[in-house]
Amino acid sequence: MQFSLSEEEYLIQDTARKLAEDRIAPLADELDKGEGREAFLANLKLLAENGFMGLNVSPDHGGTGAGTVAFALAVEELGRACASTGVTVSVSNMVAEVIQAVGTDEQRATYLPKLTDGTYSAGAFCLTEAGAGSDPSSMRTQAVREGDDYVLNGAKLYITSAEYAGVFVVWAVTDKSAPKGKGITCFLVEAGTPGLVIGKAEKKMGQTGSATNEVLFQDCRVPESAILGRPNDGFRIAVGELAGGRIGIASLSLGIARAAMERAKAYVKERRQFDKTIAEMQGVQWMIADRETELEAAKLLILQAAALKDAGKPFAREASMAKLFASEAAQKATYTALQLHGGAGYIQDYPLERLARDARITTIYEGTSEIQRLVIAREALKSV
Template structure:
């Protein structure tokens, strides 16, 4: 078993690390303070031009063909620089994968090049609703056929990068009489579709640089050809893609935690108290040892899930394990890093309080830690 990244994966990782250090990290604080929409979009364009918006997409459509492992390595580095940019990158890649795997050739030719080259700054994943979060089968957004068009009505919540998105993947109920989860269809909706309304960005605790918006559909008409996959077969697409997205969120959590611990390790090697560096204290060393061990374990869980996905093997349980462990380890790592800084960690200038806020959502979005535990237990019992 080889734990070393391939030459291609090292190139992807190192390129992402360089962009994160040169462009993303210097802007992260500004984005967190509510400024910098234009620079944020410029950085998304740089990432697209460098191949990071179609990491698991065929080169025929402008993708990088980096695979799931390359995706995980890249997201970790991007999040290390700016979590807000990482979540937009992760979701946009999710949408690109859905289009390639489930779309027609017309869909792929029309939309993938625009996602991969940055023509669309981002893409949106419209699943969550006010009454359908951890249980997406409870959604109320509807779609009815009218001649050669579908008419969408309803509202989605917490849609990452909605105000930047050029394309949305949208789930809606198309057969209200079907058993729960069976009458849902997935659609591709362009941002300029009449009747699609993006609401004001939510005011969030963290990852504030990435807009999160409600999206409403008011008699939104789209062509019959906009169906992604099979009519009434959309729930399977949602469940499958959420598993892949959890690898991205796990890698994002790891990157945030890694950024926090990098700051802490530098600080304890510089800070002196009682006549010596605080890094010389055994208590400090043990705190670092525990967090470093957890982050390395998180990385291995992430790469295990990514490797299974790349091989076409079942990976839902492993993706949930990676997301659960990495996101909760990120909570501990960011707070440990803050504690190691003492009072300085509580000051915004250090950036640690931002990292702690950015990490918090990773245990919630794309499936809470509690949902991950349910999935892990279900898949374990099913295979026993």
């Protein structure tokens, strides 16, 4: 079994780490307070210029073509510095990948260079609705054919990067008579299209630097050429892309957790109680040992899923395992790190309370922990 990274993967990881430390981490606290949007968008442009918005996109379309392992390594480094930046990059890569995978030559030529070079600050993935979260096949947004166009009406909820996305991948029901999940079509809708309305910004517990909005479609007219993939095949596309997106969120979770544990380890080696550092206390050592073991296991699960995806092999089960384990490990790591800081961890002068808030959503978006368990169990039972 080969555990070593390629030279290119090491280079991408190192570049991501340097950019994260120099440009992204210094902005994290400001973004958490709802400030620094202009600098945030400048950082996204810089990341695009360095190839991070198309890590698994062919160089023919302006991407890096480095693969999913490189993507996972990069998102971990970005998440370690700023979860809001990390999730923006993860979702934008997911948008670029779905366009590359099922888009026409014209769609690839139109949208991929703009995503990968930073012309678009981000891409947005419009799937979730108020009544269709864990069960996206229950969506109510519709696209009705009128001549050579489709007219979209409905509302999507909790859409990452909606305020500054250049293109939206949108799912809508096109055949109401089809069995559940079978009459859904995927569309590409450009920002600024009449009838595409960015709704209210959500006030969130964490990852506040990343915009999350309702997106409304009010008689939003798009041409037939906006269909991504085949008509009525959108649900299959969504399921496939969610599996890849889970690798990104697992990597983001790991980055947040590593940031928390790095601070905790430094703190316990300095903090003295009972005439010794608390790092010398066995109880503290065991807490650190457990969390470090879990994070190493999370890393291996993530890299396994990423390597399978790069090899063109089935990876949905492994991606769900990685996302489940890494996101839940991040909950334990951030709260352990906060606990090890004592009262100081609860104060905003230290980053632990922000990291704990940022980590909380990772067990929810891109499929809840409960959904991951259903996916894993379904796949496991197939082999019996």
